Amino acid sequence: MDPLNLPIYELEKELLAALREGAGAGGARVLVQAPTGSGKSTQIPKILLKHGLGGTGTAGEIVVLQPRRLATRMLARRVAAELGRALGETVGYQIRLESRVSAQTRIRFVTEGVLLRQMLADGQLSGVGAIVFDEFHERHLYGDITLARALQIQRSTRPDLRLIVMSATLDTEALERYLAPCRVLTSAGRTFPVKIDYLPRAVSPDTEPVWELAARECERLVAESPDGSDVLVFMPGVYEINRTLQALQARRGLRDFECLPLHGELPAAQQDRAVGGTASGGGADDTASGSQRSGVVRRRKIIVSTNVAETSLTIEGVTLVIDSGLARVARYDPRRGINTLLVEKISIASADQRAGRAGRTAPGTCLRLWTAREHERLNPQELPEVKRIDLAEVVLTLKASGIDDLVGFNWIEAPSPDALARAERLLEDLGALSRARANASAGGGGDRGDSGGNPRGTEEGAASANTFPQITALGRQMLRFPLHPRYARMLIEAGKRSCVREVALMAALTQGRSFLLRGVSKEIAQARERVLGEEHESDFLLLVRAWEAAQRAGFDLGFCRELGIHAQAARQVGPLYEQFLKIARAAANTAWERDYPRSDGRHSRTGSADGVSGDAAAAAVPAETAAGDSDLRKCVLAGFSDQVARRLDSGTLRCELVHGRRGLLARESVCQRAALMVIGEITEVGGRGEVSTVLGLATAIEEPWLAELFPEDYAETTGVVYDEAAKRVVARRERRFRDLALEARMSSEEVPPSAAAALLAREVLAGRLKLKHWDEAVEQWIVRVNRLAEWFPELGVSQIGEADRALLIEQLCYGETSARAVREKPVMPVLREWLSAEQLAALDQYLPERLVMANGGGGGKGGPGGRSGRARLRYLPEGPPILSARIQELYGVESRFTLGAGRVPVRIEVLAPNQRPIQITDDLALFWREQYPKIRSELSRRYPRHEWREL
DNA sequence: GAGCACTGC
Numbered sequence: 037m038d039p040l041n042l043p044i045y046e047l048e049k050e051l052l053a054a055l056r057e058g059a060g061a062g063g064a065r066v067l068v069q070a071p072t073g074s075g076k077s078t079q080i081p082k083i084l085l086k087h088g089l090g091g092t093g094t095a096g097e098i099v100v101l102q103p104r105r106l107a108t109r110m111l112a113r114r115v116a117a118e119l120g121r122a123l124g125e126t127v128g129y130q131i132r133l134e135s136r137v138s139a140q141t142r143i144r145f146v147t148e149g150v151l152l153r154q155m156l157a158d159g160q161l162s163g164v165g166a167i168v169f170d171e172f173h174e175r176h177l178y179g180d181i182t183l184a185r186a187l188q189i190q191r192s193t194r195p196d197l198r199l200i201v202m203s204a205t206l207d208t209e210a211l212e213r214y215l216a217p218c219r220v221l222t223s224a225g226r227t228f229p230v231k232i233d234y235l236p237r238a239v240s241p242d243t244e245p246v247w248e249l250a251a252r253e254c255e256r257l258v259a260e261s262p263d264g265s266d267v268l269v270f271m272p273g274v275y276e277i278n279r280t281l282q283a284l285q286a287r288r289g290l291r292d293f294e295c296l297p298l299h300g301e302l303p304a305a306q307q308d309r310a311v312g313g314t315a316s317g318g319g320a321d322d323t324a325s326g327s328q329r330s331g332v333v334r335r336r337k338i339i340v341s342t343n344v345a346e347t348s349l350t351i352e353g354v355t356l357v358i359d360s361g362l363a364r365v366a367r368y369d370p371r372r373g374i375n376t377l378l379v380e381k382i383s384i385a386s387a388d389q390r391a392g393r394a395g396r397t398a399p400g401t402c403l404r405l406w407t408a409r410e411h412e413r414l415n416p417q418e419l420p421e422v423k424r425i426d427l428a429e430v431v432l433t434l435k436a437s438g439i440d441d442l443v444g445f446n447w448i449e450a451p452s453p454d455a456l457a458r459a460e461r462l463l464e465d466l467g468a469l470s471r472a473r474a475n476a477s478a479g480g481g482g483d484r485g486d487s488g489g490n491p492r493g494t495e496e497g498a499a500s501a502n503t504f505p506q507i508t509a510l511g512r513q514m515l516r517f518p519l520h521p522r523y524a525r526m527l528i529e530a531g532k533r534s535c536v537r538e539v540a541l542m543a544a545l546t547q548g549r550s551f552l553l554r555g556v557s558k559e560i561a562q563a564r565e566r567v568l569g570e571e572h573e574s575d576f577l578l579l580v581r582a583w584e585a586a587q588r589a590g591f592d593l594g595f596c597r598e599l600g601i602h603a604q605a606a607r608q609v610g611p612l613y614e615q616f617l618k619i620a621r622a623a624a625n626t627a628w629e630r631d632y633p634r635s636d637g638r639h640s641r642t643g644s645a646d647g648v649s650g651d652a653a654a655a656a657v658p659a660e661t662a663a664g665d666s667d668l669r670k671c672v673l674a675g676f677s678d679q680v681a682r683r684l685d686s687g688t689l690r691c692e693l694v695h696g697r698r699g700l701l702a703r704e705s706v707c708q709r710a711a712l713m714v715i716g717e718i719t720e721v722g723g724r725g726e727v728s729t730v731l732g733l734a735t736a737i738e739e740p741w742l743a744e745l746f747p748e749d750y751a752e753t754t755g756v757v758y759d760e761a762a763k764r765v766v767a768r769r770e771r772r773f774r775d776l777a778l779e780a781r782m783s784s785e786e787v788p789p790s791a792a793a794a795l796l797a798r799e800v801l802a803g804r805l806k807l808k809h810w811d812e813a814v815e816q817w818i819v820r821v822n823r824l825a826e827w828f829p830e831l832g833v834s835q836i837g838e839a840d841r842a843l844l845i846e847q848l849c850y851g852e853t854s855a856r857a858v859r860e861k862p863v864m865p866v867l868r869e870w871l872s873a874e875q876l877a878a879l880d881q882y883l884p885e886r887l888v889m890a891n892g893g894g895g896g897k898g899g900p901g902g903r904s905g906r907a908r909l910r911y912l913p914e915g916p917p918i919l920s921a922r923i924q925e926l927y928g929v930e931s932r933f934t935l936g937a938g939r940v941p942v943r944i945e946v947l948a949p950n951q952r953p954i955q956i957t958d959d960l961a962l963f964w965r966e967q968y969p970k971i972r973s974e975l976s977r978r979y980p981r982h983e984w985r986e987l
Numbered sequence: 988g989a990g991c992a993c994t995g996c
Contacts, residue, residue: 103994103995104994104995105994105995131995131996132995132996133996147994147995147996148994148995148996149995149996150995150996151996152995152996153996174994176994176995177995178995178996272992273991273992274991274992275990275991299992300992300993300994342992342993343992343993344992344993346993347993347994348993348994363992363993364991364992364993365992365993366991366992366993377991377992378991379992421994429996517996518995518996519996547995547996548994548995549993554990554991555990555991615996689989700989700990702990703989703990719990719991720991721990721991722990722991727990728989728990730990730991732991
């Protein structure tokens with residue numbers, strides 16, 4: 037097609053006029069509204085170049101911002117070809133680790149991160165005459181930030197800078213207001229019409245899962261148009277894709293179709309197969325497409341895909357789209373400090389984008405698996421990334437550019453104050469920002485109220501500049517690494533511990549797509565163990581071993597497949613690793629690499645700046661043993677100190693994290709034996725059945741390291757320092773560091789029990805440590821009682837013996853199975869044998885405000901510990917009368933019950949009418965045990981639809 | 988017998 041015929045040329049005159057006009061009025065800003073296929077990405081840069089609008093003077097450069105690398109490369113290539121020039125001359129591109137530009141380059145296509153980095157290096161963007169923001173509707177975080185900064189620069193010092201923002205969606209009012217005054221130009225696209233159908237009636241996923249529904253409708257539609265071409269089905273994730281493929285293959289009417297999955301984790305060869313067989317990613321697997329090509333009749337395809345096919349990959353020849361309307365959406369929950377990845381309904385914009393995939397080559401049809409009425413209730417747009425993801429990296433970047441007041445920054449859409457506060461707090465913890473003043477209105481911090489000896493009045497409010505946390509020298513050092521601040525911090529720590537090489541590799545291995553596949557077969561798991569050896573200390577180190585093995589094998593496809601390694605992803609790690617190393621080396625005055633024997637026999641350099649060869653240090657090569665690994669693990673701790681976790685029990689994978697969070701250690705983690713660890717990745721996942729928080733990338737740590745690395749946070753917690761400043765720091769960490777560490781120490785056999793007891797007893801007696809959950813803490817609780825007995829004879833408490841201990845655990849953990857035992861020796865009287873009423877009362881203050889009765893613990897098989905995946909937390913309007921009556925009698929209050937049933941504990945909390953949990957005393961507990969059958973039957977009568985068997 | 992979308996420096 038002749039590019040000059042593209043619809044976008046209808047806008048040429050207007051665009052030029054708008055740019056000239058704007059230049060006179062304090063800065064040219066144009067918003068171009070044009071759908072995909074209008075030719076805007078290639079032609080607008082050319083129009084600017086043709087009319088000399090790259091800028092005044094000689095060096096005026098047109099920078100075109102793109103959200104994806106592949107598109108960046110291809111657009112540059114096409115525009116260069118259209119201009120009849122070699123790539124890298126007039127037209128070039130720049131993406132991470134790859135640059136094709138020269139001094140003559142006037143049009144430079146770049147990815148978003150590249151421009152943000154450039155702004156950081158040169159706050160005036162000298163040499164840049166125009167910036168074109170392409171695909172801006174995708175609203176990536178870096179796109180938002182670069183536009184905001186570009187506006188700032190234009191308004192302050194560069195009114196000659198031309199800004200063109202291009203968007204494919206029509207809903208641009210907010211953007212228009214943001215850019216005002218600005219001109220809006222609209223152009224038609226050149227795609228084929230797509231007929232959109234909805235379901236006539238809503239279908240509940242309970243009666244028919246989406247994959248069944250999709251397969252059924254697919255069969256029907258295909259029968260209606262037997263000559264049609266390929267079909268594209270959108271599903272939220274791999275699980276749903278596999279179910280859909282099964283359902284499709286079970287349909288008789290679809291027997292002649294080739295059904296193919298398409299998602300990001302698939303090897304390139306398989307992706308190519310789904311997309312159309314053309315080599316797009318350098319896949320070496322020619323066999324599949326080769327035989328396909330030679331076939332006389334090509335089978336029609338049904339491609340079942342995730343969102344990759346919505347924007348990143350284009351599939352030729354599709355005229356029918358079936359859209360589930362669902363997607364897995366990543367968010368960051370700043371309140372809990374965890375990532376979530378849950379199935380959600382897509383937005384209208386996203387549904388339109390998906391539908392458009394049916395009209396690339398010919399008129400098409402899109403069936404939406406929801407009703408027209410349901411459609412009206414969908415969100416018009418996806419939430420932009422600023423409102424969805426962790427802002428730490430961007431906040432650090434802004435602080436480095438001198439923007440201290442983040443709330444006052446000219447966000448296109450402002451993130452929540454919570455999200456900003458969380459990012460600042462993480463950066464403070466990492467040492468990248470100075471601590472906020474005590475009386476600064478930090479917002480979201482828990483340490484309000486102790487304005488202490490500060491002479492300033494209360495609620496001064498008005499933000500004077502010096503109350504904002506500022507970037508530190510360490511923060512600037514961290515910013516040199518193109519990484520999340522956590523990993524940058526790890527690398528800085530590695531510099532101090534002479535293990536940069538290893539940590540740089542660890543960082544590189546965790547960027548981008550994960551190269552070690554999850555949920556692999558038994559054979560692969562065994563092969564991994566055989567080839568990689570045993571690793572128990574860190575998931576990072578397992579990655580390192582796997583990658584080194586793959587590298588030694590030259591990333592051989594067969595070898596990688598055997599070990600469940602994504603060969604292509606693994607191959608991309610090398611250059612990244614080198615980049616981090618290079619940056620680390622460039623940082624002068626640190627001996628960042630120790631002389632570490634490498635698998636290839638070369639020795640890395642030691643010594644400082646002048647590059648003296650490291651032979652002399654060869655004698656000092658440290659043994660590759662625990663000492664070396666512990667340094668690596670301390671680096672991880674430095675980057676993730678707010679994600680320290682401990683196992684709650686040995687029967688399940690449940691863990692407790694600092695700041696009161698919980699989760700399940702990832703099944704594939706190597707740290708199954710560690711008492712205390714650091715978590716590199718917290719993700720709440722779900723979609724089918726239950727939602728759970730998965731803790732991945734774990735690293736075992738040792739408790740003394742906490743004191744070593746965080747002396748001021750930890751000192752107070754062990755009672756050494758107790759001044760106001762330390763108190764505040766601890767308040768910020770919500771005192772969890774200490775509790776977790778102590779608990780972990782208690783359950784670790786390596787620490788002499790007497791030492792643990794000494795610590796614990798002191799904490800307990802000082803009132804600084806309280807028990808939280810009876811179900812999980814029975815063991816520790818018994819130990820505690822025993823330590824109390826041992827260390828504080830004045831309490832007159834006797835030790836809990838082995839037999840009684842077993843009995844207690846049985847009764848408290850396994851509930852009903854011990855009904856006989858309860859009758860014979862009820863719990864509380866047993867306790868009474870050890871503790872007098874006074875002692876019990878004294879102990880009461882160590883007991884939780886909120887005592888949970890539970891049958892917990894994963895252990896009791898078949899018995900009351902049986903699971904029911906379906907139960908959810910639910911409030912019972914009324915509890916069992918027999919229990920209510922007793923509570924009324926004992927406490928004189930009306931009660932409410934919360935029945936919680938997760939996978940493991942089924943628990944009933946007793947709540948007073950003011951919603952505060954009631955402390956359950958021994959009387960009530962005893963009553964509960966004795967009357968359990970009656971209570972249960974009352975409950976099942978009252979709530980017959982609930983499943984009670986787990987009780 | 989559990990549990991995972993897509994980009995980018």
